[in-house]
Amino acid sequence: MREAYIVGAGQTPFGSFPDRSYRDLFSAAYTAAVESIPEPVAPDRIDEVFVGTLGVGGRQIGLAGPAVATHAGIGDAPTTRVENACASGGSALRSAVEAVRGGRADLAVAGGVEVMTDVSDDVRRWWLGVSGETEWERLTGATFAGVYAQMASAYLDTYDVDREVLSAVTVKNHDNGAKNPAAQLGFSCTLEDAETAPMVADPLTLYHCCPTSDGAAVALVASEDLAGSLRDDPVRVAGVGAGTDSVGVYDRATLTGIPAAATAADRAYEDAGIEARDVDVAEVHDCFAIAELFAYEDLGFCERGEAATLIEEDVTALSGDRPVNPSGGLKAKGHPIGATGTGQAVEAFKQLTGDAGDRQVHAADRAVLHNVGGSGGAAVVHVLECGP
């Protein structure tokens, strides 16, 4: 099997940009990714393009991939839209890696884009809602916040965990996001801010929920031969894993974790030949604070029911033994659905190439990306490593 490397990565800031179209955002991210490579790369070098997007608002349900690729000037490379709800970006990255590994491409674009803030709350909730289990779960009046809140209720009850740990996750991620110029909510907050924010879906307050965002992020994936000619320090994609489960939470083996994410992690670790303890830094899918706790357990960073300890002992803080979400995570960095997974790759690329500025994790050689679709119907995990 050929190895695949990330040779460049770039993104737009995440936030609300009423002056910019989804094509424009994608172009900007693509340009930033190309410009992050020391050597010039002509568009005709690109063999495959994968674009993750949900298409919130229905702006371009069909052919969203070609729409953004042509706008970015990529040319006529085969372009495929990848949709796995919030894991669309991670799934696009996986597709690009597999195209390179399989020999079909020497250089592939893994991109993601979403515009979510130019529609009314009603329209946005409609679009997000139909990415969950529509016919049964949704028709109990549940939203995504509601479904994660249900899982939180089961988790807090099963393991007798104090609700306040959710706020501690928020504080950590905001502290990191305050150091990230691309973050949508780049400010610090206090435990009290998080605890006393308006309730969205009990036990989740507004500060336990990620924002809705506009943004795009692109990673360029190259074969070993090409990677070496483009930069000295390409980032190897050491492992890829993905998992699938019922779209509705009620129909899964457990309510206190994301089985598809655990499966994806197992597969990615096996692919990379590593174990959880070998991971230095992780970007995880903290769409809601409870989801970061699930990520710790699904990624094997701790035993079931022990996630709160990692937060309480600062293990996952920027200065801790295994920092999680140095970017600020979905909570502070933002969550433009299709771009979230590739945005995680951008952050990990910066961390592993020593380009993460104030939030640089010390001695980060191996990173894990954890991207979850919906409430866990799909999940993708990548292991990235420094050097050859």
Place this chain on the structure above:
Amino acid sequence: MTRIAAVGGYLPRFRLGADAIAEAWDRYQASGIDAVAVPDADEDAVTMAHAAARQALAVADRDAGSVARLHVGTTTPPLAEGDLMPRLCSTLGLPEGVMTATHTGSTRAGVEALLGGYHADETALVLAADCPRGDPDSRLGQAAGAGAAAVLLAPEGGAPIVETASHVEAYPGTRYRPPGETETRELGVRTYERDAYRETLSGAIDRLDTAPGTVDAAALQAPDGDRPYRVADALGIAPAAVEAGVRVAATGDLGAASPVFGLVAALADGVDRVLVAGYGGGAGATALLVDTEDPVPAAVATPGPEHLSYTAAMRRRGAFGDADVAGGGAHVSLPSWRRTLPQRHRLEAGACRSCSAVAFPPAGACQGCGATEGYDPVTLPTGGEVVATTTIHPGGAPPEFADQQRRGGVYDSAIVAFEADGGRTVRVPVQVVVTGDRSIAVGDPVETTVRRIYTQEGVPRYGVKAVPAEPTG
């Protein structure tokens, strides 16, 4: 002839007190009413009829499959046209061959439904449910309550209907509702309206052989707490008998359900001889006499009561209009909705033909063993246990639930575990109707009920929800 074999009743949880109405309008026009029952944001005549029917069938210990006829009386069918009987049959599990009849257009419809079921002389379920509306600053609007009654007629029943009578007299302009309107009117020509009520009711009751003064309870049509006593006095019926058969003081005007609910309440109290008399504007009256031989099983569900502020009550009734939702909502097409009605209406689960694991909904590959051999129907109990739950806070509802939240405020969305035969459990997502301080937590017991899930394309869609189980013991 068939006899009354069991009765059931249902009142919504919420009440609006006379003092709150008087404070809001500086005057109170619903004399003799202390509080009116207010339907929840997801209740209507169909859901209340269902709730009353379930009480009657449960206390009768009778299989719904034995019911041959369904008669329903209401002045407030949720659709002006469109048969709602099939949906009631489906939620109650009545056989598809059941004969159905809808009686409407008059508050007399409840007693007409009872008479219709009686004259058919086969096992019949008679339901009367109503939630009338009137201008909030009118006698009718201030008196408007909500509730339902169910009477099961069967050959072996303990209470025969011994005689019936009817009387009509043209009185135009008394209690009417023009086409397309939701609020019922009366002209306010007081003497004329009282005359219509008195003459038609007396006309029907006078046609009975039984002397009205001999009854133990008089379940008279009760538009307020005043008129039944006046007409009873003229007929020689003692005030105590009216008190035994008229519950308007605690419920408000139950419209078509009023006299039937009075009958149910009287039988539940063990009263033997009950005069039932319905009246409707226009005007007409129907009367019948029940003479109990053996006690009739009875159950009336009256959750709460929980008193609302005037504003909260008006919100629940939808007096402030519907939510204006942009973009529509999650669209489940009616054909796909219909395919799942056994699950929506009766929570029908399935046992995998390969591994026997219970699945909900019973469709697709078994999540236990992966087999695609199909499912055998499994009936779930009405009680389950909450295994995960959240409260959806104001403004956070999906668009198709925005209207419910606008009316009823917060609601709980939960996952409930039900235990089928053999200890096999299955998890089902359900909305839990919570009220006041009765929010639910993981581990709490809940009971299923049927409410309106939402309305799309003008079609109300009904389905199973849950309510916190009433404390037992």
